[in-house]
Amino acid sequence: MKVTLVYGFLGAGKTTLLRRLIPRLQPLGRIAVLVNEFGREGIDQHVLRTADVRVRELTGGCICCEVRGDLLAALVQISREVAPERLVVEPTGLAAPYMLGQVFTQAEVREIARVDSVVTVVDAARHEAAHQAFGDFYVDQMRVADVLAINKADIATPEQIETARDAARQLNPDAALAVTSYADVDPDLVLAAIAAPRPAPAAANGAHDHGEQPELSTLGLERATLQPGPLARDHLDRWLAALARGAFGDVVRAKGIVRVDNDTLLVDVVMGGVEVRTFRPTPARFEIIGRNLDPRSMEKSLANGNTHIPSPSLTQ
Numbered sequence: 486m487k488v489t490l491v492y493g494f495l496g497a498g499k500t501t502l503l504r505r506l507i508p509r510l511q512p513l514g515r516i517a518v519l520v521n522e523f524g525r526e527g528i529d530q531h532v533l534r535t536a537d538v539r540v541r542e543l544t545g546g547c548i549c550c551e552v553r554g555d556l557l558a559a560l561v562q563i564s565r566e567v568a569p570e571r572l573v574v575e576p577t578g579l580a581a582p583y584m585l586g587q588v589f590t591q592a593e594v595r596e597i598a599r600v601d602s603v604v605t606v607v608d609a610a611r612h613e614a615a616h617q618a619f620g621d622f623y624v625d626q627m628r629v630a631d632v633l634a635i636n637k638a639d640i641a642t643p644e645q646i647e648t649a650r651d652a653a654r655q656l657n658p659d660a661a662l663a664v665t666s667y668a669d670v671d672p673d674l675v676l677a678a679i680a681a682p683r684p685a686p687a688a689a690n691g692a693h694d695h696g697e698q699p700e701l702s703t704l705g706l707e708r709a710t711l712q713p714g715p716l717a718r719d720h721l722d723r724w725l726a727a728l729a730r731g732a733f734g735d736v737v738r739a740k741g742i743v744r745v746d747n748d749t750l751l752v753d754v755v756m757g758g759v760e761v762r763t764f765r766p767t768p769a770r771f772e773i774i775g776r777n778l779d780p781r782s783m784e785k786s787l788a789n790g791n792t793h794i795p796s797p798s799l800t801q
């Protein structure tokens with residue numbers, strides 16, 4: 486299988502890009518999608534699944550570390566059951582590119598799949614905050630790309646867009662670069678990356694591990710999983726605002742599906758920003774990633790519309 490990797494930090498717009506890009510790649514042949522989510526309950530598989538595309542999901546950790554064995558098993562299963570000409574892999578936003586690259590150099594993986602293109606999505610509006618918070622781990626996702634999408638131009642300021650573009654150009658002057666809204670990347674850029682020759686990666690030596698950095702793939706982040714019942718919209722809005730401002734811990738990303746009245750809503754919270762849109766009927770769940778999380782308070786406040794929603798702690 487030929488493989489396209491799609492990187493991007495939490496909430497940058499990877500899933501949105503895939504929803505737009507996959508139909509445009511289908512003339513190349515049968516496509517399958519492999520999604521790796523950090524949480525225990527996946528959301529993206531529901532967002533991406535269509536009648537024409539098979540989606541396989543790995544949950545519970547970073548694809549290059551905690552679920553590495555599952556990755557090989559998933560590749561074998563996809564190869565046997567779907568036999569796609571192209572596999573699109575969406576790693577968790579917490580994946581370390583060089584570690585995942587090492588996984589794809591393992592002999593047993595090379596027999597099944599070969600990476601020929603890498604696309605990285607950058608959230609222009611939150612680029613500086615993410616860079617400051619996560620340093621080289623964050624910018625490594627830009628360094629490995631064949632195509633860089635400077636995304637969310639619709640909400641970023643011109644200065645933020647220029648800062649993200651300059652950083653991308655300095656880090657990776659050879660990549661094709663596009664400024665996008667809603668991750669609407671020109672498919673020709675990806676097709677050109679697929680057609681261009683890529684240098685053969687060096688084979689990894691020995692077992693892949695984190696050595697003295699056991700939390701590199703997760704950066705010390707925690708996760709919480711909630712399964713909410715039906716909610717009133719005004720309560721959901723207040724709860725999301727509290728979640729975004731830090732009432733239940735330092736939330737880097739939250740993604741969820743929730744029932745409100747007779748509607749199903751898809752919810753995104755990214756570094757203080759909240760987005761809610763309608764979605765097709767799907768079982769309700771929330772996945773929250775961050776530091777110093779208080780899942781008990783989250784669940785209690787979400788479950789009861791009359792429950793007081795706290796203000797952020799002064800220590801957070």
